[in-house]
Amino acid sequence: xxxxxxxxxxxxxxxTTLSFVNRLAVRYEVTVTxxxxxxxxxxxxxxxxxxxxxxxxxxxxxxxxxxxxxxxxPESHLAWALPSWEEGSDAKADGDQPNARFASGSTVPAVxxxxxxxxxxxxxxxxxxxxYSDLRSRIxxxxxxxxxxxxxxxxxxxxxxxxxxxxxxxxxxxxxRLLPLLRRRGSCENAFAxxxxxxxxxxxxxWRDEVLWxxxxxxxxxxxxxxEVAVLARDVxxxxxxxxxxxxxxxxxxxxRVLEDTRGQNAAHADRGVW
Numbered sequence: 001x002x003x004x005x006x007x008x009x010x011x012x013x014x015x016t017t018l019s020f021v022n023r024l025a026v027r028y029e030v031t032v033t034x035x036x037x038x039x040x041x042x043x044x045x046x047x048x049x050x051x052x053x054x055x056x057x058x059x060x061x062x063x064x065x066x067x068x069x070x071x072x073x074p075e076s077h078l079a080w081a082l083p084s085w086e087e088g089s090d091a092k093a094d095g096d097q098p099n100a101r102f103a104s105g106s107t108v109p110a111v112x113x114x115x116x117x118x119x120x121x122x123x124x125x126x127x128x129x130x131x132y133s134d135l136r137s138r139i140x141x142x143x144x145x146x147x148x149x150x151x152x153x154x155x156x157x158x159x160x161x162x163x164x165x166x167x168x169x170x171x172x173x174x175x176x177r178l179l180p181l182l183r184r185r186g187s188c189e190n191a192f193a194x195x196x197x198x199x200x201x202x203x204x205x206x207w208r209d210e211v212l213w214x215x216x217x218x219x220x221x222x223x224x225x226x227x228e229v230a231v232l233a234r235d236v237x238x239x240x241x242x243x244x245x246x247x248x249x250x251x252x253x254x255x256x257r258v259l260e261d262t263r264g265q266n267a268a269h270a271d272r273g274v275w
Contacts, residue, residue, distance in 0.1 A: 006072055007024070007027045007070075007072075008071060008073070009023060009024050009027055009072075009073070009123075010071075010073055010081075010122075010123075011077070011078055011082050012081065012114060012119065012122060012123075012129050012131065014131040014134055014137065015081060015114070015130065015131050016083075016084065016108075016111055016130050016131070016132065017056060017057050017058070017059065017084050017085055018055060018102075019111075019129050020082060020129075021057060021067070022127075023123065023129060024071055026125070027125070027127075036100050039063050039066040039067055040059065040060070040063045040099035040100040054111050054130065055103050055104045055107075056103045057100055057101065057102050058084065058101045058103065059085075059099065059100055059101075060100070062099070063099050063100060064078070064085065064086075109132055109133065110132070110133040111131065111133065111149065112131055112132075112133045112137075112138070112147040112148060112149050113128055113129075113130060113131075113147050113148065113161060114128065114130065114131045114137070115140035115143055115147060117140075117142075117145075118142070133149055135178070135192060136179065136182060139172065141172055141175065141176065144166050144172060145162040145163065145164055145165060146163040146165055146171070146220075147162055148161050163220050163224065163233070164220070164222075165236075167220065168216050168220060168236075170216075171236065171239050171240060173240075174239055174242075174243040174244070175239070175243070177243055177247070178192070178246065181246065181247065188246065188250050191249040192243075192246045194245075194249060195243075195244075195245035195249055196235065196238075199238045199241050199242045199245060200234065203234050203237075203238055207234075207237075216237045220233055220236055220237065221233060
């Protein structure tokens with residue numbers, strides 16, 4: 001890398017540090033191991049294969065400073081864009097902690113593949129990026145695609161990718177209804193998690209008996225790996241219903257009515273000596 005000019009590379013909002021380091025390594029035409037060895041020392045072990053990119057890397061402060069200099073981006077901006085950028089503060093250059101510590105995908109929050117077309121437009125490169133999963137960015141309305149979580153189904157198979165939504169416009173319309181709720185109500189994400197669990201139980205019980213879900217599944221399965229279609233497509237196929245339930249759960253008047261009904265039922269039980 002000594003003979004290569006400094007390359008300016010900006011991070012994407014919500015990107016994993018490992019994804020950013022990988023994109024920087026691609027630009028410098030070296031491996032992730034080679035780049036980290038150059039800035040963190042020769043103790044970095046070569047475990048940075050493709051399947052490891054769903055994990056995360058935590059860097060010592062001195063390593064972060066060198067990377068910021070290498071990509072010509074202020075550390076403050078890197079800390080703003082990369083959620084885990086400052087989580088390596090416990091790493092010490094002269095202590096027991098390594099300068100670069102890798103965490104597998106099973107020990108960090110869920111990661112998804114960023115929209116490929118958006119990534120290419122923002123980075124001027126075809127390299128993909130991995131972002132921490134977020135309801136707002138799960139669906140790219142502009143390019144009509146759904147980003148799957150990056151999942152290691154076994155030690156060999158890495159499932160990540162995008163599902164085209166051109167054939168299921170109801171999914172995009174549902175997302176457009178959800179976005180204002182996410183902006184206005186801080187508890188909406190919790191409501192969505194509950195709604196998704198409820199709808200998932202419906203799916204597990206009798207999705208094959210439904211009319212809408214099998215039809216939607218048929219329109220999105222072309223982008224999914226064979227044998228894992230029903231598992232990976234569930235959240236896509238049931239998204240409109242999950243958003244509908246979220247809308248109800250987020251409604252203040254509905255919650256107040258449920259609370260009043262619950263209090264009334266408790267009072268009736270108390271009168272009968274149930275409580």
